[in-house]
Amino acid sequence: MDQQTPHRVLNNGVTIPQLGFGTYKVEPADAVRVVSEALEIGYRHVDTAQMYGNEREVGQAVRESGLPREDVFVTTKLNNNQLTYDDALASFDRSLDDLGLDFVDLFLIHWPLPTVSDFVPRWKALEEIYRSGRARAIGVSNFQENHLVRLMEETQIVPAVNQVEIHPYLVQDELRGFDAKHGIVTQAWSPLGRGAVLGDPTIAAIARRHGASPAQVIIRWHVQRGDVVFPKASSRARIEENFRALELHLADEDMTAITALDRGERTGSHPDTMAWIP
Ligand SMILES: NC(=O)c1ccc[n+]([C@@H]2O[C@H](COP(=O)([O-])OP(=O)(O)OC[C@H]3O[C@@H](n4cnc5c(N)ncnc54)[C@H](OP(=O)(O)O)[C@@H]3O)[C@@H](O)[C@H]2O)c1
Structure with missing residues (x-):
């Protein structure tokens, strides 16, 4: 495990680097290059999903990086069209095949979809996957407090993480507090607000004072709050800027x-x- 990036320890003792690389909207044709560059620069955590259509390329970059498998934290997520217990189990097998990996570090339910289908059977499938040892940790994404309460009442394993939208225009302190109270690590998706927060004058002023860029200030704010964060960027220069x-x-x-x-x-x-x- 890399020693440079600050870490959080999940509720089962697994360690997760607080800064990773996000791959939503990374086209398969670009994914090997950008993930390889991120790993060269020093990232040791990559966030993908079945929905992103780039698990094959993300897995290829991790496998060809020359890094020991245990040094790179890999997350993927259950797609929204996998709604039953059996769907979830079968699609996890496909993810491992596509990634070309024997295990993932973290597997998440991508969205609760409370108006579409009950998420409890999907969570029970993730519990089964966790017990098989092929996901070192399991968690959820986009779960609100009431969704987490149901899981904790009706199932056995408390999610290790809750991955939700967080950035300076949506700080989510109430949900973060609930997660923390229950030992759930919060992950911040779209940490730069998909670029929307980068032009904010308050952030620009802080960036100027520190001789840093707005993206660096925002990423550092997330890390200092204790959240796990994985900005996405397309050029090597930005990938490196964000890591710094x-x-x-x-x-x-x-x-x-x-x-x-x-x-x-x-x-x-x-x-x-x-x-x-x-
Ligand atoms: N669980 C979920 O439901 C969910 C939802 C959304 C995202 N996520 C995860 O969170 C990750 C990050 O979120 P995101 O990709 O939506 O948005 P984001 O990381 O907040 O922002 C990405 C945008 O910011 C730009 N950018 C990155 N670094 C920059 C820099 N240093 N200077 C200027 N612009 C910069 C990128 O441009 P370029 O690409 O052109 O460089 C891109 O347009 C995703 O990739 C995904 O892994 C999860």
């Missing part, structure tokens, strides 16, 4: 000023109503 956020240190007043930018503004769907199935 780890060299920055924000003062308490910087942290407070960024958190105060909260507007409750989502770039993506609301988990209670999201019903999209590919």
